[in-house]
Amino acid sequence: MQSSAPPHGPLLGRQYETQRLRELIGAARTGRGGALVLRGEAGIGKSSLLKHAEGAASGFRVLRA
Numbered sequence: 001m002q003s004s005a006p007p008h009g010p011l012l013g014r015q016y017e018t019q020r021l022r023e024l025i026g027a028a029r030t031g032r033g034g035a036l037v038l039r040g041e042a043g044i045g046k047s048s049l050l051k052h053a054e055g056a057a058s059g060f061r062v063l064r065a
Contacts, residue, residue, distance in 0.1 A: 011045065011052055021053045028060070 011018060024034045038046050054062050 011048060014045070014049060014052075017049055018052060021049070022056060025053070025057050025060075 021036070024036055027034050038049065040046055
């Protein structure tokens with residue numbers, strides 16, 4: 001599935017995480033690989049953070065499992 005979702009508004013209190021995601025996506029655009037491990041307790045916003053990343057990854061194929 002091609003990502004076409006626009007990024008949502010800023011995620012409050014997630015500046016560090018969104019910056020790291022932008023860096024990883026930017027690296028991928030230039031052909032460099034990378035990995036992300038996202039973990040945490042239920043309800044802290046992991047899914048919202050991933051939706052934000054999906055919106056920022058325009059032009060990439062986004063897979064969900």
